[in-house]
Amino acid sequence: MAHDLTSPAPVPDQRLASPDDRRRRWWRDAVIYQVYVRSFADSDGDGVGDLRGVRARLPHLRDLGVDAVWLTPFYGSPQADGGYDVADYRAVDPLFGDLADADDLVRAAHELGLRIIVDIVPNHTSDQHPWFLEALADGPGSPARERFLFRPGRGENGELPPNDWESVFGGPAWTRVADGEWYLHLFAPEQPDLDWESPEVRAEFESVLRFWLDLGVDGFRIDVAHGMVKAAGLPDIGRTEQARLIGNQVLPFFDQDGVHEIHRTWRRLLDSYPGERIGVAEAWAPTPERLALYVRPDELHQAFNFQFLNCPWDAPAMRRVIDDSLAATASVGAPTTWVLSNHDVVRHTTRYGEGDTGLRRARAAALLMLALPGSVYVYQGEELGLPEVTDLPDEVRQDPAFRRTAGQEGLRDGCRVPIPWTVQGPSYGFGDGGSWLPQPASWAKLSVEAQSGDPLSTLELYRSALTLRRELPGLGDGAMEWREAPEGLLVFARPGLVCTFNTLGRDVELPRPGRRVLSSVPWQPEDSTTGETVLVPADSCTWWAI
Incomplete structure (x- = not known):
């Protein structure tokens, strides 16, 4: 046998009814489960996951033993980049439901002892956001353009981009509009960057945060938390293939010191609400020491540890990453976070090797991660041992990076294939109308139904590990x-x-x-x-x- 423990369902309100000190510090050793909403569960048969689907599957997450659920963006959006192009930050996109569904989901999660963390996307909006449409209509020099990074071009007639910055998705980071000015988009052209020097931008996002806090969410995962401030003068970088530099060095558009003042403001706002609401930084920083700056006592509560995620299957390398991560966060009194997969990277079951080797190593890495001090993130489907889907037809891909000529490989769709719940059905229990990305036939045997009760399954391994993590006082936050x-x-x-x-x-x-x-x-x-x-x-x- 792989373990000698049963895994009973946790007491429903155990997480929210714990002693005061534990409640104040819940995020220091929480296990947080990432739900990629469009690929988790579909309630209405349109092939796309939605908030009602998430709500219906919350008991699975309670029984798994996690403490909180992080939801990817479900806001009003044209969906040019999976909802990370937001047109309305206070609305639920009809694809995912409505505000009543969001409210019901938060309430249902709290009744099961689960906290809810939602994504916030402050670096950029959708090009269909009313502000950007107004900026296009009002033209150069207008107050509406001051909310974004519009600049005149270089060259004799302004025909060249304002600088040499490249999009993370590949190609230039600038697009020219009809009146001749250029606007910055560090990601897709449909995602214009906001100018955080604008008081209107700062005030608007404080209002947006309050909107969702008032609805009852327990915190925010801050998308591109390292990117809101750009270096003065927007200087050239002087080389190509800039995406390869992300996380390796400070760039004029990422990890600028000015972002920390924004996060301090947000921390004060979060602290003004009861119940220890938290902020989590998605921040790419070149060193653990720079990443630790995001979690100083007056800034955010957590920051994703991408160094651990990117570490190869090598014991000395893993020890270095663990030591460096723990030392950096300890220097500011913060917990370390550990993550192996998310919606932007190849699933670690595939990264670690092919077939049975990859799964065997992924299971081992999961137990390593869950034994380390700090907080843990679990990406949906990793508890099932799901591999990356590497053979999706080009015509079904929706990742905007796939259509670009440089930057990322454009393979993020492979980790976003809807997860299987049952052995049979048109989408293995995901929904009655199929799934927006095709699922491999082999996933029937990886479904929740197939693995439940099998003591050798990856699902039961996770359930047992999370039960032990809760029961053993030496796990979670603390010394090693x-x-x-x-x-x-x-x-x-x-x-x-x-x-x-x-x-x-x-x-x-x-x-x-x-x-x-x-x-x-x-x-x-x-x-x-x-x-x-x-x-x-x-x-x-x-x-x-x-």
Whole structure:
């Protein structure tokens, strides 16, 4: 067996009815589940997930054992970039429901002991946002254009972009409009960047945050939290393939120091509401130390740890990332966050290797992540061991990066395929009308229905791990200590627990750390529970009680 624990459903209100200190600090060790709304559950049979679908599937998340749910954008949008091009920040797009559905979802989640975090997209709007339409209509020099980054072009007749910046999605980051000016879009042309030097922009987003806080949400994941402020004068970078520099160095359009004043303002707003509402930064920074600036005591509560996500399957590299991450956040008194997958990257089951090797390593990485100090993010479907879908036909892809000529590979659709719930049905329980991206036939055996009750399944591994994480006081926020380990292995202790992590393709003999309580691989029948040594299986992670 992979574990020797059952996984009963948590008490419904356990998370929200905990002691005062735990309630104030819930985000320091929370397990937060990311829902990509259009791919989670479809309630009306149109092939696209929606808020009612999410609400209907909340019991799965309660039983899984997570603490909070992060919803990707469901606002009014032309959907040029999966809802990250917002035309109305106070409305629910009809594709996903309406405001009553959002209110019902928040209330239902709270009744189940789950908190709700929503995305906010402050770096840019949709090109169909009323502000941008007004800016186009009013022309150069108008107050409406001061909300965005319009500039005259270079060259004899302004025919060249204002600088050499490139879009993250590939191609130039500037588009010229009919009157000759250019506007900045660090992403798709349908996503014009806002100018955060404008008092109107700042006031508007404070109002938007209050709107959703008043509705009852528990926090915000801040999209492109590192991008709202650009360097004075918008200087050239002087090289191409700029997307490769993101997260490796400070760029004139990313990780500018001025963003921190905005986040301090938002922290004060969040603190003015009861219930410890939080802000989570999606911030690409070149070093853990710069990332830690986003989570200083007067700024945001969490920041995604992309260094951990991008780390290869290599024990020394993983230890360096873990050490650097913990040291950086400790320097500002913040928790570290750990994440393996999200809606923008290839699923880690596929990143770590092909077929069974990738899944075996993904299961081990999950237990490693859940044993580390701090907070954890789980992307929908990783609890099922879903792989990346790498063979989608070009004609069904919707990622705007796919149509561009440079930058990202344009393969984000592969991690966004709707997840399977049942063994049978037109979309394996996702909805009655099929799914907006085709699901592989092999996903029937990976569905929630197929894996529930199977003690060797990835789903039951996650359920057991999250149950243990809640029950064992040494897990979550707190201290850890490295122990001596052979090359290729990581061994560390938490209070009452030892974690062994083997990145090698062979078993390794170790002194027995304690009583085994959970492993990412099946236990071998010949492996006794006594004796001075134990074989740590290849590509595995095991938790030992001491």
